[in-house]
Amino acid sequence: MIGGVLKSVDKPVLIAAGFIVVVLAIGSTINTSFISPTYLLQQLQVASFLGIISSGMMLVILLGQIDLSLPWTVTTGAMMATAVAQFGPWGVALAIPVGLLCGLVVGIVNGLGYAYLRVPSMIFTLGMNALLLGLMVLYSGGFAPLTRATPLMQFLAVHKSFGIPNALFVWSAVTLALAVMLRTTPFGRYVYAIGNRESAAYLSGVRTRQVIVGCFAINGVTSALGGVMLAGYSTNAYQGMGDAYLLPAIAAIVLGGTSILGGKGQYIGTVVGVLLIVLLQSMLSVMQMPEAGRQIIYGVVIVVMLLVYGRGAKVHS
Amino acid sequence: MTRRDVRLLLARNRGPLLALGVFAVMFGVFLHEHPRQISVNLLTTASNKAVVLALVAMAQTLPVLTRGLDLSVGSIMTMSACASSVLVNGSPSHVAFGIVLVLFGGLAAGTINGAIVVFGRIQPIIATLATGAVYFGIALLLRPSPGGDVSEGLSNALTYAVFGVPSTFLLLIAVLLLVWLPFRHSVLGRGCYAAGSAEGAAYMSGVRVGRSKMAAYMLAGLLSATAGLLLSLVALSGEASAPQSGAYTLNSIASVVIGGTSLFGGSGGMAGSVIGAFVLRTIGDLLFVFDAPPLWQPLFEGIILLGAVSLGAARVLRIKNRLELFT
Numbered sequence: 001m002i003g004g005v006l007k008s009v010d011k012p013v014l015i016a017a018g019f020i021v022v023v024l025a026i027g028s029t030i031n032t033s034f035i036s037p038t039y040l041l042q043q044l045q046v047a048s049f050l051g052i053i054s055s056g057m058m059l060v061i062l063l064g065q066i067d068l069s070l071p072w073t074v075t076t077g078a079m080m081a082t083a084v085a086q087f088g089p090w091g092v093a094l095a096i097p098v099g100l101l102c103g104l105v106v107g108i109v110n111g112l113g114y115a116y117l118r119v120p121s122m123i124f125t126l127g128m129n130a131l132l133l134g135l136m137v138l139y140s141g142g143f144a145p146l147t148r149a150t151p152l153m154q155f156l157a158v159h160k161s162f163g164i165p166n167a168l169f170v171w172s173a174v175t176l177a178l179a180v181m182l183r184t185t186p187f188g189r190y191v192y193a194i195g196n197r198e199s200a201a202y203l204s205g206v207r208t209r210q211v212i213v214g215c216f217a218i219n220g221v222t223s224a225l226g227g228v229m230l231a232g233y234s235t236n237a238y239q240g241m242g243d244a245y246l247l248p249a250i251a252a253i254v255l256g257g258t259s260i261l262g263g264k265g266q267y268i269g270t271v272v273g274v275l276l277i278v279l280l281q282s283m284l285s286v287m288q289m290p291e292a293g294r295q296i297i298y299g300v301v302i303v304v305m306l307l308v309y310g311r312g313a314k315v316h317s
Numbered sequence: 318m319t320r321r322d323v324r325l326l327l328a329r330n331r332g333p334l335l336a337l338g339v340f341a342v343m344f345g346v347f348l349h350e351h352p353r354q355i356s357v358n359l360l361t362t363a364s365n366k367a368v369v370l371a372l373v374a375m376a377q378t379l380p381v382l383t384r385g386l387d388l389s390v391g392s393i394m395t396m397s398a399c400a401s402s403v404l405v406n407g408s409p410s411h412v413a414f415g416i417v418l419v420l421f422g423g424l425a426a427g428t429i430n431g432a433i434v435v436f437g438r439i440q441p442i443i444a445t446l447a448t449g450a451v452y453f454g455i456a457l458l459l460r461p462s463p464g465g466d467v468s469e470g471l472s473n474a475l476t477y478a479v480f481g482v483p484s485t486f487l488l489l490i491a492v493l494l495l496v497w498l499p500f501r502h503s504v505l506g507r508g509c510y511a512a513g514s515a516e517g518a519a520y521m522s523g524v525r526v527g528r529s530k531m532a533a534y535m536l537a538g539l540l541s542a543t544a545g546l547l548l549s550l551v552a553l554s555g556e557a558s559a560p561q562s563g564a565y566t567l568n569s570i571a572s573v574v575i576g577g578t579s580l581f582g583g584s585g586g587m588a589g590s591v592i593g594a595f596v597l598r599t600i601g602d603l604l605f606v607f608d609a610p611p612l613w614q615p616l617f618e619g620i621i622l623l624g625a626v627s628l629g630a631a632r633v634l635r636i637k638n639r640l641e642l643f644t
Contacts, residue, residue, distance in 0.1 A: 117630035127623030134616025295454030302447035
């Protein structure tokens with residue numbers, strides 16, 4: 001049974017999981033409370049935010065594309081949700097849907113820009129990020145908005161049910177939905193097909209442009225969901241709250257064995273990659289390493305891990 | 318040169334020429350609308366602001382030509398600026414030694430990037446993302462809090478004008494003529510283009526692909542360090558600012574694309590990226606002379622950036638077979 005599960009998982013995912021054990025072992029020698037259930041649950045809660053944000057990005061990376069508008073999509077989702085929350089009971093009820101809707105719109109525009117205008121996604125989403133930044137600066141007047149997160153947002157992000165953080169349930173739900181979609185639905189197959197060779201997928205009858213827009217749209221929604229959760233966690237939305245998530249999200253996805261060129265990668269790998277990144281960051285902060293040393297070790301560890309299992313093939317012809 | 322040659326030359330440089338046209342219009346409007354008279358000071362300020370980004374964009378061009386990407390250019394620039402705020406001061410010999418050390422640091426950083434990409438065979442985008450964190454960490458180590466001291470003599474010499482031409486602009490022209498032109502026509506430089514268009518075919522034809530890629534990343538590191546040195550001379554101090562480093566990296570990619578270099582590698586050049594950087598920098602100046610409300614400025618900048626990069630969509634109208642879309 002266990003052997004069968006292990007066989008169905010890609011080798012990079014297993015190695016990344018092995019690295020998690022190494023990080024936990026090193027962490028526990030520095031401070032024994034590093035592997036206490038309370039601390040680990042807290043880490044899982046922190047990981048939920050990165051996990052949710054990385055989930056949609058993984059679809060985009062599987063297509064062989066990238067979304068650099070992620071930081072301000074996160075912030076836009078958070079700011080719009082808390083803004084709507086100020087308008088009476090209806091506003092409170094609609095806060096999360098409106099936040100997610102904003103993310104959906106951003107994602108669809110990104111998808112249209114790449115799929116139909118064929119502007120390279122890296123550069124189109126870069127422009128989109130600047131546009132969102134402009135819109136949010138205009139909306140907030142350049143200050144942190146005085147709006148507050150709704151009780152539901154705080155419930156999802158901070159509170160616990162049955163001793164387990166609710167954020168973890170949200171992450172699990174997103175994970176389950178996307179993992180099942182990628183594995184069992186035609187849409188999921190199309191994502192891999194397009195990532196491998198879009199022209200072949202197109203000639204096989206896949207409506208590649210719709211699939212691409214769909215992936216970017218899902219990414220917009222999960223980014224905004226991450227923003228809504230983060231706003232709930234810190235009770236308000238603020239400028240640049242998404243900035244710290246773009247590079248860790250990409251790193252987590254790649255460390256989880258997904259090819260940055262697209263077409264290859266398992267969803268479970270992204271979950272493992274997110275846990276690895278979060279535990280690595282928390283181990284470095286438990287070591288009371290100054291910021292400079294943390295950055296250096298963080299970068300070196302990523303390079304070393306990729307040298308172990310993320311190397312590309314030699315180009316011979 | 319026959320008429321056909323001219324037409325070919327124009328067709329081959331369509332991207333940079335388009336960017337040049339956009340820049341000429343923007344800068345013309347800027348000068349026309351500017352409340353003060355055009356003076357050397359005005360041009361010098363404009364040039365100083367644009368040249369740092371232009372140098373980072375030139376650095377970014379090389380990896381992009383090989384179908385790679387360097388997400389660490391901003392961090393190398395920040396690292397060099399911080400190093401320069403520690404090293405480039407004191408007696409002239411100290412200053413000279415400091416400059417050599419700073420540039421050598423950039424070259425070393427570029428060499429590490431190149432080695433990881435070429436010998437480690439890790440995708441450039443993710444490799445440089447990781448090394449970028451390392452270089453930023455070194456910047457923080459060198460300068461935990463903003464400040465430092467940079468030679469004012471050197472700063473005065475490099476950030477003013479010579480015979481009415483801003484000296485930073487002259488430096489840029491010198492780099493283009495003395496570094497880029499020879500490199501482009503060298504075996505290594507041609508190898509970069511070949512590796513970017515079809516790495517397998519280049520390898521089979523005996524191009525030393527690894528060596529060319531290595532050179533591209535090394536030169537990118539060196540140019541980023543030059544940008545950092547200049548940044549510290551303009552600011553007269555150093556600061557390890559993550560937002561600044563990130564903004565320069567992203568703007569360098571935008572400049573490269575606006576300047577007509579393909580993100581898919583194999584076509585384009587540094588001259589275009591310089592123009593792209595000037596276009597990006599002029600957007601802010603234009604909004605200033607038109608008295609755009611400060612809160613609207615980021616939005617206008619965003620709209621113009623998104624519009625500029627969407628110009629590439631014109632390709633969709635020219636294609637005859639839908640399959641060409643997918644390349």
